[in-house]
Amino acid sequence: MATEEIIQKAEALRKEIRYHSYRYYVLDQPEITDYEFDKLYRSLVDLETKYPDIVTNDSPTQRVGGKASNDFQKVKFKKPMLSLANAFSGDELKAFDARIRAGLADKYEYITELKIDGLSMNLIYENGRLLQGLTRGDGRVGEDVTANVKTIKSIPLFIENAPPYMEVRGEVYMPRKSFIALNEKRDEAGVMPFANCRNAAAGSLRQLDPHVTAARHLDFFAYALGEAEGLDIHTQEELLKQLQRFHFRVNPNYKKCASIDEVIEEVGRWEDKRKSLGYDTDGMVIKVNDFEQQNKLGATVKDPKWAMAYKYPPEEAITQIKKIIVTMGRTGVLTPSADVTPVPLAGTIVKRATLHNIDFIHEKDIREGDFVTIYKAGEIIPEIAGVLKDRRSGAEKEFEMPKTCPVCGETVSRPEGEAAVRCTNARCGGILRQKLIHFASRDAMNIDGLGPAIVDGLLAYNLINDPADLYDLKEDDIRQMERMGEKSAGNIVKAIADSKERGLAKLLFALGIRFLGAKGADILATRFHTMENIMMADIQHIQSVDGMGDVIAHSVVEYFQDEKNKQMISRLKGHGVVMHELKEEIEGDAFLNEIVVLTGKLTSMGRHEASEIIKKNGGTTQSSITKTTTLVIAGEDAGSKLEKARAKGITVIDEADFLKRIGR
Ligand SMILES: [Zn+2]
Numbered sequence: 001m002a003t004e005e006i007i008q009k010a011e012a013l014r015k016e017i018r019y020h021s022y023r024y025y026v027l028d029q030p031e032i033t034d035y036e037f038d039k040l041y042r043s044l045v046d047l048e049t050k051y052p053d054i055v056t057n058d059s060p061t062q063r064v065g066g067k068a069s070n071d072f073q074k075v076k077f078k079k080p081m082l083s084l085a086n087a088f089s090g091d092e093l094k095a096f097d098a099r100i101r102a103g104l105a106d107k108y109e110y111i112t113e114l115k116i117d118g119l120s121m122n123l124i125y126e127n128g129r130l131l132q133g134l135t136r137g138d139g140r141v142g143e144d145v146t147a148n149v150k151t152i153k154s155i156p157l158f159i160e161n162a163p164p165y166m167e168v169r170g171e172v173y174m175p176r177k178s179f180i181a182l183n184e185k186r187d188e189a190g191v192m193p194f195a196n197c198r199n200a201a202a203g204s205l206r207q208l209d210p211h212v213t214a215a216r217h218l219d220f221f222a223y224a225l226g227e228a229e230g231l232d233i234h235t236q237e238e239l240l241k242q243l244q245r246f247h248f249r250v251n252p253n254y255k256k257c258a259s260i261d262e263v264i265e266e267v268g269r270w271e272d273k274r275k276s277l278g279y280d281t282d283g284m285v286i287k288v289n290d291f292e293q294q295n296k297l298g299a300t301v302k303d304p305k306w307a308m309a310y311k312y313p314p315e316e317a318i319t320q321i322k323k324i325i326v327t328m329g330r331t332g333v334l335t336p337s338a339d340v341t342p343v344p345l346a347g348t349i350v351k352r353a354t355l356h357n358i359d360f361i362h363e364k365d366i367r368e369g370d371f372v373t374i375y376k377a378g379e380i381i382p383e384i385a386g387v388l389k390d391r392r393s394g395a396e397k398e399f400e401m402p403k404t405c406p407v408c409g410e411t412v413s414r415p416e417g418e419a420a421v422r423c424t425n426a427r428c429g430g431i432l433r434q435k436l437i438h439f440a441s442r443d444a445m446n447i448d449g450l451g452p453a454i455v456d457g458l459l460a461y462n463l464i465n466d467p468a469d470l471y472d473l474k475e476d477d478i479r480q481m482e483r484m485g486e487k488s489a490g491n492i493v494k495a496i497a498d499s500k501e502r503g504l505a506k507l508l509f510a511l512g513i514r515f516l517g518a519k520g521a522d523i524l525a526t527r528f529h530t531m532e533n534i535m536m537a538d539i540q541h542i543q544s545v546d547g548m549g550d551v552i553a554h555s556v557v558e559y560f561q562d563e564k565n566k567q568m569i570s571r572l573k574g575h576g577v578v579m580h581e582l583k584e585e586i587e588g589d590a591f592l593n594e595i596v597v598l599t600g601k602l603t604s605m606g607r608h609e610a611s612e613i614i615k616k617n618g619g620t621t622q623s624s625i626t627k628t629t630t631l632v633i634a635g636e637d638a639g640s641k642l643e644k645a646r647a648k649g650i651t652v653i654d655e656a657d658f659l660k661r662i663g664r
Helices: 004-026 034-050 090-103 176-189 197-205 210-215 236-245 260-276 291-297 358-364 429-440 452-460 467-472 475-479 486-501 504-510 518-528 531-536 539-543 550-561 563-574 607-616 640-647 655-661
Strands: 074-076 110-116 119-126 129-135 141-143 165-173 219-228 255-257 281-288 307-311 316-328 333-345 348-354 371-375 383-387 595-599 620-622 631-634 651-654
Touching: 004 034, 034 607, 090 260, 090 281, 090 291, 090 307, 110 236, 110 260, 110 307, 119 197, 119 219, 129 141, 165 197, 176 197, 176 333, 197 210, 219 236, 255 260, 260 281, 281 291, 316 348, 316 429, 333 371, 348 371, 348 383, 358 383, 429 452, 429 467, 467 486, 467 563, 475 486, 504 518, 504 531, 518 531, 531 550, 531 563, 539 550, 550 563, 595 607, 595 640, 607 620, 631 640, 631 655, 640 651, 651 655
Parallel strands: 595 620, 595 631, 631 651
Antiparallel strands: 074 141, 110 255, 110 281, 119 129, 119 165, 165 219, 281 307, 316 333, 316 371, 333 348, 371 383
């Protein structure tokens, strides 16, 4: 049982973690390093693991984990979430102002706020604790997405000095960076990409598994109150400041305006400026600042009379598709894109638009020669919004994906259920080219000077067949290539040799294993320490590591089952490429491939030290017994976990056995 002292210690840790999360996720002004933060977080996890009864719902450790309700239960709002009327021009704003002036006898002010292109959200707090997160739904009845909302780190789970009941409203959105990364992954996996940040945010909030939502990196801006008790706030400006005091993120780009002319000026000022923000905005919200005046003006059935949403014209341009071309990605995915007649759009000249995959082309009936509307979704390659079919001349050509690979000529395949067409020829030059460029890239083996041009040269001269061949290259091999000076040949050979020391995480990422990104590679390297350990691990073992999903686990195991890959790794090893993680010293293999749960109190060392030892000896630790657990180490006073382990027939050893295994 946890003593009062332990409960207080946990509460103090939570408070500290809450504060530093706020500094990091809301203010973007961290006071401590990530390492220090992880240490704090870890101590709370350890304490809560030891005393599961002290875990509270609002503990920072509980952001991911709860289950989303299967059907996203419908909940009626206490106060409806009204939509806003739209304005598309300065004249419409002036007409809005005339109505306000007619409705109010006294002086009034406006507040302008950027309109974030995401999903409206109603967060219910009781005594400061986040109770429920509801989507807007139809404005009267929303959907309960609490488990997913909790994964958004800038949303407080607990608010100090909060009123007994309060509903905070705002916008859940996906930052452009997350959106681009997500769509790249989807393209690579052959899944339909999201059309825009808003759709991506909506899709992410409606996940049944909060882990998926957490990985999507959503964020939140607060801007309004729903039903609330005991708050004495009189204006929108005061409200925004109060929300900041409650530690919500509030978009800083709001402005108080004395007249509608000032509002119109502000709207114009942001028309271009907003494009450089890290998130999508589609307009500006204009509100009468004073709450009493808002009440006086009231609402129609549909929308409040005291507010207006000004919508910016969408960033679109019309152009013609000259040709549909097919390019190849690292894993052999063939991606169609459209070469278009150059046209200015959102500050750049656009020459190419992405077509994603053949399903996308069919769905929109896109043909070579078509006039199309293009737009920018995030700061990426423009998308095609639609085809102007009335401008067709009859000369347009329908497009089909090639049946053979444009690089190697082998037959391509389209796996069941995927939208992507792939070249699966392991010796395909196109795949090899992308693989080599990736292998040498900065986040992978970081081979300075080995860019696409040199890779093309090496391939043209038939000097390499896989990444391991790089380490066989001599200066003379490279020098024979056209326009290669003596100096650069020497530099490249040296850079290749230097790259042997990058360590396991970089190497794993460099191999280009499907679905395994830089972060995943880092996690694997930290947990398994050596290439050998990873090559021996089975799917269950990899899955049991935090941050490794089912898909990655399958892909990693599949990669290392392939004879060719095994041979290449052994050749890399032969060349002296470092095959272990550099961050931590490996001491032995006493717990190789074991998934260990520690329970009870060890007399010779702390729990943290014990798990470090297990990791350094090839094992992984878990906080609770699951179907993947292979070993339980039981210290003094081991309680329910010990019983559970025995009931499940899991091997249990005591402290003496543990010490014996590690040779102490
Ligand atoms: Zn090919």
